[in-house]
Amino acid sequence: MNRREFGLNLLLGVPAVASLISQVKAQTKLRVNGERLNLHLKELAEFGKTPEGGTSRVAYSDADLQAREYAMRLMREARLDVSIDAAGNIIGQRAGTNASLKPLMIGSHIDSVPAGGSYDGQVGSMGAIEVAQTLAENNVKLKHPLEVIIFQNEEGGTTGSAAISRGLTEKVLDQTTNSKKTIREGIKFIGGNPDKLAEAVRKKGDLAGYVELHIEQGGILAQEKINIGVVEGIVSVNWWDVTIEGFANHAGTTPMNQRHDALLAAAKYIEAVNRIVTSIPGRQVGTVGKIQAFPGAYNVIPGKVLTSLGLRDLDAEKVKLMFEKIQAEVRQIEASTGTKFEFKQVNSSKPALTDKRFQSIIGDSAKELGLTTKLLPSGAGHDAQEIADICPIGMIFVPSRDGISHSPREFSEPADITNGANVLLHTLLKLDATV
């Protein structure tokens, strides 16, 4: 008996404390069934399986519907009360012992990109159900109500989580998705009700917290051989369309010093983006992914180039700084190549930071399980970034082999997945005790 236990004895009486201590000790030893979890992932991967060994299960497809049925069956087996909200999200509820507390939510998504992999979203979804199953099997009661959620259409724009955190606009509902259905049609197809979307919206404070387990989708954990990534936040994503105007002319007759070569300007710009982004300390990324030269012939100096810019960081100020440095360099490129650049921002999401307490609890849970951890940003978007608007969030990453994602070659080791689910389990237990 340590000093704390002695104090508790004074407060609660010896028998109650003994029961509490034994309960805590039992909970510390609690583990998910990793074999079952990885089997569920394998079974889930049958829905929309591709010849390349990946998964093509876009939201609102038949494969998506079948996978959702499968997930709801597992939820029921985990003794969750399963329902579909008006937005089409699957929610498995479990009552808490303290009726005055707001629910803790865990989950992810099971829709995939076209020709994607079998881990993105799926690990967190099956992991959350496995946590609920483990709690049920071990008769562990939580003070907080628990909600295990499978958000709909994450890959098509975090539709399900946005429907909860801020609602969906008519414009969003009219968007056509990869399933060929509009989002409105898709919501009906999966059992939601697009006419009652207001019922799906949660207000700030309606949830005690949200934790999402996910594959890293990057190569940091795998390369550094670290078990668990403690996510600092989801980066701000910023995209620009970039137009470079030069002057098209005959590639044979125009001397080198009389050219206004838009592609040479583009080359200097692409090199500058890379140099500027890598010259600042930190984990920011910058990418030029698109390019088209006009007229695009062996024989003609390109007169126009359409290209792009993508900048991501946890810190919106750093994104601004990088953009300004790129602009300054672009002014020099314009002068040296006789061209004109134009930037038009086409996407901008604000960073979503995870809660510092949640970070600590995830880190502590991992360490108690004997796992190594690393704080890192999420470069990809997640449902968690939407939910961050209404409650504190945490995210747990497990390693992705070679950092490959959105590909049939996406893979995470079964042992890593089991580790992630155990960290999710113990994070949930600790949060239940502290928030």
Added chain:
Amino acid sequence: MNRREFGLNLLLGVPAVASLISQVKAQTKLRVNGERLNLHLKELAEFGKTPEGGTSRVAYSDADLQAREYAMRLMREARLDVSIDAAGNIIGQRAGTNASLKPLMIGSHIDSVPAGGSYDGQVGSMGAIEVAQTLAENNVKLKHPLEVIIFQNEEGGTTGSAAISRGLTEKVLDQTTNSKKTIREGIKFIGGNPDKLAEAVRKKGDLAGYVELHIEQGGILAQEKINIGVVEGIVSVNWWDVTIEGFANHAGTTPMNQRHDALLAAAKYIEAVNRIVTSIPGRQVGTVGKIQAFPGAYNVIPGKVLTSLGLRDLDAEKVKLMFEKIQAEVRQIEASTGTKFEFKQVNSSKPALTDKRFQSIIGDSAKELGLTTKLLPSGAGHDAQEIADICPIGMIFVPSRDGISHSPREFSEPADITNGANVLLHTLLKLDATV
């Protein structure tokens, strides 16, 4: 009477020398009718005129056929014997006074690129007819037979001149052109006979020489305010398809130092091509005109880039040197970006040098007309480069405003065009006297 005239008097007798001298003096004063020449160019531009003020008259089109009829009418007015050879070239012949001499040939082409200008080829064609007209009007007899030629389908691959210098292969005849007709169909359409192409071929020595007047298509003469370009030769044109293999990955989750960015490699390559080409003294040019990135999304690090390389110079050895320097730099880019380059040559033409005597005669003719000259290479291909295989050639350039060509904005000053035709006239007279 100078010493030379005195000597001639002794040799030929006084009356014959007086006649010769007065003839030479008359020839020195001979000038083309610049007003008529520029009117003919204006009339020619009606065939295939575009709303943008240019000319779209691809070979074997109705506009091409009409323009050819117009040119043949002008040739007849210039007292030329007009025929169409088996390859479809228009040839206007004028007998010489010495039956043992081979013909001197002058001319160019009147087909255009799609949506092109009204000067490329057309200045040299109308200029050559104007020279013949001037000779006829002034009863100037040449020792050599004269052939004024309008080559067919220059823009589609110097088809007419290749048919004369080396013949056309079945593969070439089956090529579909911008007119939608194959070259075989096109030759029939314009009055040639694809079954008798052997008749169009000329052997080495069949011609005494060929001189072509042409617009510069570059901006050197205009910028330096020089009247006449004396062409040193037509450059070697070399094109490569370049494939860069990297690895496509998520632009948000892949750290900067774990990327194999094929577009970053392409940017370094494009910059290197420009740097290497401009770091060597001379007038060589190097151009990257094509580029495509895969998959080509804001969100994905390009895994593959298809791009190009174009190198041109009068000296094939210098082209080889530039290519080797580019290859050496590419090895470094591969290492620093984790990518792999592949070069596949898709076009290679050998340089065609003009005859040094022809260069001198063109230069002397221009100077006697009070015109400034500059020696320069032709960066673009011309029919003259084909004819260089069978006889000595010369080329005369006139300035192109702003160096613009293959565009409705292509323009040369009427006075410059008249100058060019006068240089062609006097070059022809001097060649007639010396070769």
